[in-house]
Amino acid sequence: MHTTTLGRTGLRVSVAGLGCGGFSRLGLSTGKTAAEATALVRLAIDSGITLIDTAAQYGTEEIVGEAIRHVPRDSVVLATKCLTVLDGAPTTAARLAESIEASLRALGTDYIDVFQLHGVSPERYDRAMTDLLPELIRAREAGKIRFLGITESGGNDRSHTMLQQAVTDGVWDVGMVAFNMLHRTASDHLFPATQAAGVGTLVMHAVRSIFARPDFLAASIRELAATGVVPARLAASDAPLDFLVHAGGAASVTEAAYRFARHSAGVDVVLFGTGSADHLRANIESLNRPPLPAADLAELLDLFGNVSGLGLESPKS
Ligand SMILES: NC(=O)c1ccc[n+]([C@@H]2O[C@H](COP(=O)([O-])OP(=O)(O)OC[C@H]3O[C@@H](n4cnc5c(N)ncnc54)[C@H](OP(=O)(O)O)[C@@H]3O)[C@@H](O)[C@H]2O)c1
Known part of the structure; x- marks a missing residue:
């Protein structure tokens, strides 16, 4: 397993991180049992994955906790999160503190490596800084969390407005960024700043649905062709990215999407x-x-040089 350093945290981590949310939630969303999900996390660890990302909202923290019970705690880097709106109201410092305690219990650990504010929109960022950052710093001083992270809200913040501000503020050690072959805006508008500031990056949406579902990809490209964003001839193709699949290239579009993200400058x-x-x-x-x-x-x-914002949503059913 290839490893890298997660920005200024100095943590050595696998370049592949196991996401315990998304559409799969370790398979729980598609009918897998908790025992099967636990076995999957164990397989990930046995295969060399050392970074595991979960969240209070995903309902997978206890599964991760169970899976890591028999490995040395410092052999894995645990990242979890708390939303900045809970039950329709802005999260208060007290609720954040409760959330941190609940995550510690569910994960069966006495520290969280990277604690992140979850899916923070540009509009909610200032309030998070005033209401929640002091509590995160308290938790860090108490040894409950080691590093501070913040995750963007993907489809609602396509130009990375929130993370651009967060990098400037200098308090966040890690940022989670939406990035893929058809949404590369971070390469120009964010990664130069994260690299300069030493902010570690976790990429989400590298594949999501668009590079796992050929029908969704073809339909999305057809829409772009109809509006002239990509060459019209692509509308006729059921496999518009298959030029990436060949001997010496990628074995599948899904593989191409992961390799593209992995080797883009600024991605940890x-x-x-x-x-x-x-x-x-x-x-x-x-x-x-x-x-x-x-x-x-x-x-x-x-x-596709003119394309951005694709692959952040699920297909319209
Ligand atoms: N704002 C946030 O904080 C935020 C938002 C979203 C996600 N995240 C984090 O990012 C992680 C990744 O989420 P994501 O949005 O990038 O999507 P994702 O959950 O990684 O989506 C991948 C999808 O493709 C399928 N898939 C995976 N590998 C495949 C393969 N080799 N071939 C075909 N299909 C494959 C998966 O389903 P199968 O079960 O069939 O494999 C899943 O439905 C999440 O788990 C979460 O930790 C954070």
């Missing part, structure tokens, strides 16, 4: 969520493979 860890042991193994293999061929990257840019 690529998160993936899955309920499938086969997908877990395949994703680790993809993330350990080299960058996509330069000619494929050039064609991607040529065809």
Whole structure:
């Protein structure tokens, strides 16, 4: 397993991070049992994954806690989160403190490596700074959390407004960013700043639905072709990204998407969520493979250079 340093935290982590939320929630969303989900986390650890991302909201913290019970605590880096709106009201410092305690109990640990504010929109950021940051600092001083993180709200913040501000404020050690082959805005508008400030980055939405569902990808590209954002000829294709799949290139579009994210400058860890042991193994293999061929990257840019904001949502059913 390839490893990297998570920005100024100095933590050495696997480049592949197990996401315990997303559409899969370790398979719980698609009917897997808690025991199966626990086995999946154990498989991830046995396969060399050392960064695990969960959240109070996902309902997977206890599963992670059970899975790590038999491994040395310092062999894994645990990241979890609390929303900044709970039950329709802005989260208070007291509720954040309760959430931290609840996460510690559920994870069965006495410290959390990276505690993140979850899905913070640009509009909610200032309030989070005034109401919640002091409590996070208290928890850090008490040894309950080691590093502070903040995650953006994907589809609602396509130009990374919140994280741009957060990097400037200098208090956040880690940021979670939406980034993929058809949403590369962070490369120009965020990663130069995170790199300069030493803010560690966790990438979400590298694959999500669009690069796992060929029908959704083709339909999304057709919409773009209809509005002239990409060449019209792409509308006729059921597999508009299949030029990436060839001997010497990627074995699948899904693999290409993981490799693209993994090797983009400024990306530390690529998160993936899955309920499938086969997908877990395949994703680790993809993330350990080299960058996509330069000619494929050039064609991607040529065809889709004007595209952003794709792959953040699920398909309309
Ligand atoms: N704002 C936030 O803080 C926020 C928001 C979203 C996500 N996250 C974090 O980021 C993590 C990743 O989430 P994500 O949004 O990037 O989506 P994701 O949950 O990683 O989505 C991947 C999807 O593709 C499928 N998949 C995975 N590997 C595959 C493969 N090799 N072949 C085909 N299908 C595959 C998965 O389903 P299967 O079960 O079938 O594999 C899943 O539905 C989450 O778990 C969470 O930790 C954070």
